[in-house]
Every structure is written in C-alpha cells, then in structure tokens.
Amino acid sequence: MAMSPAMTMIFTRHAPAVEFSRPHLLPTLAAIVAIVVCIAAGNWQRERLHAKEALRAQLDRAAAQDPVPLSSLADDADWPALRYLPVIATGEFVATRQILVDNRVHAGRAGYEVVTPLVLDDGRIVLVDRGWIAQRASRADIPAPPAPTGVVALRGRISIPSSRYLELRRDPPAGVVWQHLDPARFAAATGVKVLPVVVEATAAPVPDDGLIRERPPPDLGTDTHRIYMVQWYTFAALAAILWVWFNRPRPARRGNG
Numbered sequence: 472m473a474m475s476p477a478m479t480m481i482f483t484r485h486a487p488a489v490e491f492s493r494p495h496l497l498p499t500l501a502a503i504v505a506i507v508v509c510i511a512a513g514n515w516q517r518e519r520l521h522a523k524e525a526l527r528a529q530l531d532r533a534a535a536q537d538p539v540p541l542s543s544l545a546d547d548a549d550w551p552a553l554r555y556l557p558v559i560a561t562g563e564f565v566a567t568r569q570i571l572v573d574n575r576v577h578a579g580r581a582g583y584e585v586v587t588p589l590v591l592d593d594g595r596i597v598l599v600d601r602g603w604i605a606q607r608a609s610r611a612d613i614p615a616p617p618a619p620t621g622v623v624a625l626r627g628r629i630s631i632p633s634s635r636y637l638e639l640r641r642d643p644p645a646g647v648v649w650q651h652l653d654p655a656r657f658a659a660a661t662g663v664k665v666l667p668v669v670v671e672a673t674a675a676p677v678p679d680d681g682l683i684r685e686r687p688p689p690d691l692g693t694d695t696h697r698i699y700m701v702q703w704y705t706f707a708a709l710a711a712i713l714w715v716w717f718n719r720p721r722p723a724r725r726g727n728g
Contacts, residue, residue, distance in 0.1 A: 557673075570648070597665060602683050632669055
C-alpha cells in the first residue's frame with residue numbers, strides 16, 4: 472500500500488537522523504601510535520617466547536643424549552647449537568687460575584660458583600664450573616676449595632654464559648672473586664686462551680671435593696613472555712575499540728522548536 476504524503480511527512484519528521492563527525496586528528500594519531508607500539512611489543516614478546524621454547528626443546532634433546540668427549544668438538548664448532556650437551560672432559564685443573572663467581576644463591580644461602588680452568592688432553596683449556604660453595608661469616612674470609620690433582624675425567628654439560636651484564640665500571644677483574652663469568656673476559660684478563668663455553672660439572676669427582684652441584688633445569692620464562700604477549704595485543708585491541716567507540720555515528724542534535 473502506498474504511503475500518503477501526510478504519513479511520509481510524519482515518518483520523515485520523526486525518523487532519527489544520524490550525524491557523522493570527522494575523527495579528530497590528534498586522538499587518531501595517538502590511537503595509531505598506541506596500536507603500532509603495542510603490536511610491536513607483542514611481536515617482540517612472541518619472538519622471545521618462540522626462542523625460549525626452542526631453547527627448552529634443545530635442553531630436552533640434549534638431556535636425552537649420552538655424553539660425548541669434549542675433545543671431539545672442534546674449536547669452530549657451533550657452540551650455541553651444543554648448549555646443554557652432556558660431555559666428558561678429561562684433563563688437569565690449573566688451580567692457580569681458579570676464580571669464584573660472586574652472588575650465587577643456593578637454598579637461600581649466599582655463596583660462590585667455583586670455576587677452575589681445565590687443560591684438556593688435547594692441550595686446549597676450558598673453564599669448569601665445579602660447583603657451589605657457601606659464603607663464610609666474613610666477606611673477607613674467602614673460601615679456597617682445592618681442585619683435584621692429576622688427570623681427572625669429569626661429567627658435565629656445556630653452558631654458554633651471557634655476555635650481556637650490567638656493570639657500573641668496566642675495569643678488568645682483579646683478584647679471585649669475580650662478579651660475572653665470561654670466558655672472553657677471563658682470557659683477556661689472564662692471558663689464558665679458553666674455549667668460548669663453560670662446562671658445568673654435574674657429577675662429583677673422585678675423591679669428592681664437597682661442592683654442591685645441584686643444577687635444576689633453567690627457568691626460561693616462557694610463561695612470562697606468553698603473558699606479556701597477550702597483554703600487549705590486548706592493549707592494541709583496546710586502543711582500536713576505544714577509537715571506534717568515540718568516533719561512532721551519533722544521532723544528530725535537534726534544535727529547539
């Protein structure tokens with residue numbers, strides 16, 4: 472049925488008019504910047520998550536392997552790919568070059584990691600983290616655990632210490648107590664060329680030296696990266712939703728009369 476002219480006028484008069492407003496420039500730019508920054512941060516957390524998951528898979532694969540002689544690995548080996556690999560290192564310790572890495576905690580107690588160079592049977596030298604020892608009552612009383620003498624064959628796993636650490640001063644380390652374990656820096660400070668890795672001893676020598684070698688799987692922080700990734704993507708989505716909400720079409724304002 473055709474609508475009469477009178478009904479058409481009434482319908483048109485009472486139909487809600489929609490007002491489209493042009494988005495303001497500064498809020499729009501701010502929303503774009505927020506979305507881009509949040510997505511970039513989320514992507515970075517996602518990449519870190521994938522990297523840590525790959526490292527966890529590498530740790531699991533290495534733990535299932537039988538130990539290999541460290542002397543069978545060449546100087547130019549792909550050491551990052553061999554991280555956590557079980558090895559047997561055969562050689563003699565150089566006790567005069569032993570260092571203690573400070574600020575290491577075990578079972579709530581402060582102490583040191585005891586690191587001693589080992590001259591392998593092929594003549595190369597590798598740093599061995601022999602284990603943990605407790606700090607004494609006085610910081611001035613520095614422990615000096617003796618290294619095993621003669622030829623030893625120790626079991627351990629390959630570790631690659633981080634070379635990224637914060638220090639207020641970059642002076643060469645002096646003395647027995649060091650703050651960080653860095654093979655390159657050890658070589659520069661002592662003149663002793665060492666392999667670019669550290670062997671973390673996982674079994675006691677014979678006779679036992681009394682050091683603690685409890686080495687639980689490292690906490691790689693995958694859950695933390697996953698949480699941050701979701702948070703950053705949520706912030707990006709929230710910024711987009713808020714921009715759409717504040718720029719949505721609104722009913723046109725009617726004048727009086």
